[in-house]
Amino acid sequence: MKFLKGTLKVAAVSCILASTAGAALAEDAKPWWPNSADKIVGDKVETYDYTPRLVPPSRKWNICVLLPHLKDTWWVGIAYGAMTEAKRQGVKASLFQAGGYTELNKQLSQFDDCITSGANAILISAISEGALKPKIEQARAKGVKVVAVGNPISGVELDAAVFGDYNVDAGVAGRALVEYLKAHGKDKARVINFAGVAGAGWAEQAVRGWAEAFKGTGVEVVELKYGETGKAEQLKLVEDVAQTYDDIDAYVGVPVMAEVAPDVLDQVGQKDKVVIAAFYLTEGAMQGVKNGDVLGFASNPMTVESAVAMDLAIRVLEGETVPARLRMPPVWIDKTFIENNDMTKFSPPSGWNVTYTVE
Template sequence: MLGGSLVACVASAAVAQDAWWPFSAEDWTSGEAVSIEYSPTEAPTKKWKLCAVYPHIKDSWWIAVNYGQVSEAQRQGVELTVFEAGGYTNLNQQISQFNDCVALGADAIMVSVISEAGLANQIEEATKNGTVVVGVGNPIFEAKVTSKIYTDQELMGFTGGQLVLELFEGNPARVVQFPGPQGAGWAESSAAGFRRAIEGSAVEVLEDKYGDTGKSVQLRLVEDALQAYDDIDLLYGVAVMAEVAVTAVEEAGLADKTKIVSWYSNQGMIDGVLNGTVAGTVTQYPVAIGRIGVDLAIRALEGRESAKEVHPVPLAITTENVGSLDLTRAFAPAGFQPTFKVD
């Protein structure tokens, strides 16, 4: 088994370094899934310079990835510089930040792409020049990265669809889906997975409403849907949508009629499941994704054995199992603030 924009420095002891492994995952290096228990490599031989580029850090999912990368960089004793582009509409900003990582002399760049096509030239140029490039969080299918760790978004959507089928127990359901930003790739993949899961069932998708994952955008989309359609049984999609939909549904007097489900999780989703405002969610362990991204970079820099493509295994969360789950691999600790520099 395989064993910023802003700067906020933290001491190496500031984040707890509890052992996070072994972590159940799938190794897709061969093109087929092989179940593994992932463990990090031994300590690196030098203080490598790592750089990370995120689409944004506006929600607890990316904060969890940030926590995972920061804590693992501290544990392994490497440098880390983090940039975030401010949203999925800011591709040019992310390209500039990727170039900033190169200019800083990063040994490895961990990139969470806004658009794979938009970053393809930068990824190719960096790898040709000997920089390790690791895809983290968002899928990269064609660009020749060194390695990658991300959730299979279609499988996430499929898992969400199975959850919805269980919630409605074969009864008809009218659904509006909010997959995320159109053109991001992962949004379309999750939507396709959801449709595959409900194919042939009594669940009907009224519309796919794409949009940035900022709260204001998602709230507008939810309000538009509630005005456009009568008798919506389910609002399904990104976690930010689910968060803002709770209040919108209550204000519309539909709390007893319209369920809310997210195909990925953040802290708000867990809180919602616990208090009953969210019917269910799916987690893919973003803290672990961040940690493994750092480890993949170090493995490549050290020339050590490494999986080339790792996928966490998604898990549906409902009121029935939420109380028994270990969520330390999914969410940053309370009080953790986004951190942009580890020296």
């Protein structure tokens, strides 16, 4: 099977570089570099090996990290990568999470608090692109650097950005699903897409990615089911679909759906009929892949993604020129991949507790 693969390469020389990078760098940091990255300029994509700063910054910069929530492994992984890299490089970092995509006002208030507290830079995963644009413009006018991470932001100038194109992620997962269905005699299939939060840029990107992957195949998206990505909301959506349809071949979409769907499908006698695939990672979805309830998911290495974002913020503060837009290429992750690869690039290490402050 051929999929888009962002090969994650950690060379022995990187360990040597890390060990000689300077006493001010944290000695317990696990090297995540060099890592494949896509530099994006317009329609042009240049892939290269990204390596972070390996010398201490000129001062202890103050950096805020603003995330929508910490309800699943994806966002905990983003927190892990950013805060661990901040510690490695010896800067001050403060992590804030709004509590969910319904908590826009809280994120806006947290953005203001970061400015008031004297942050030199803000790493932002925006709940709403439109609502954050004026805040970003005001911050940059005051000299505060702004780096987007995780969720896409367009239509406003940033100092740097690193996030996946969720249409690419969903496309990787969609093509994997099509190949799997064909291999199992399914040239035609009916699919429900649990798309995520209605109107969110990342959700609409993913919808396009699934559609593009299924274009020209016998796979039909019967319905788009939008909703908050918490377990309670996704459970309601899955129960509704399971009670409405008995002729569906696959559920695709957000990984929280993949966490709750197997039990629901088992209860209605459809577990062996419906294949499940997702376009990013949560711990529950990964466990589902391990035990055979979930076919797989596409994911970029989000702990690396946020580490890169933190490094970009520090580089900008140090006066370096950085790429305006980077993407960590996604890979298709199934049971075989999990058994043969270092998954700490995709999720925080077991037992890691969220760190809200690095001094």
